[in-house]
Amino acid sequence: MEAQQFTVEDLKRILFEGAGADEGVDLDGDILDTSFQDLGYESLALLETGSRIEREYGIALDDSALTDSLTPRALIEAVNTQLSGAAV
Template sequence: MSPFSRSDLTRLLRESAGEEQPGLLDGNVLDVTFSDLGYDSVAVLQLIGLIERERDIQLADETVSEAQTPRALLDLVNSMAGPAAA
């Protein structure tokens, strides 16, 4: 399976919660918290559900709660998908 990319994350974020401000996810936002980007906990939970279904993985609640930024979530998803892809 191909790595989970920033464009994958952006697409699923827009699908799960919409984007109130066009271009909000553009630029250097990988280390900005989801809450600072305007995504509440419900939007992030919806995002996690979409990722799990699309990537056929199960993310543990405690690890998901630690992934507060897009970069952390990308790293988490890619670490889960790595062994399954091999």
């Protein structure tokens, strides 16, 4: 079975659905290495994002996956690690 991939587009959609977007933030730009804080997402928004990812993709993210992922790139990598483990 091929592992499902979580992409930056998936993350942008879930962030927007769960917490919206700050007026001055362009989620359509290159956000991979921009901190969530600079994008206007605080810890509560990231917890909501994590919950949505878990429900939608059927995985469990440990607390460190969210607290240690300071950028979209780091969170995407953490989710994809979980997804590849879930496919085994």
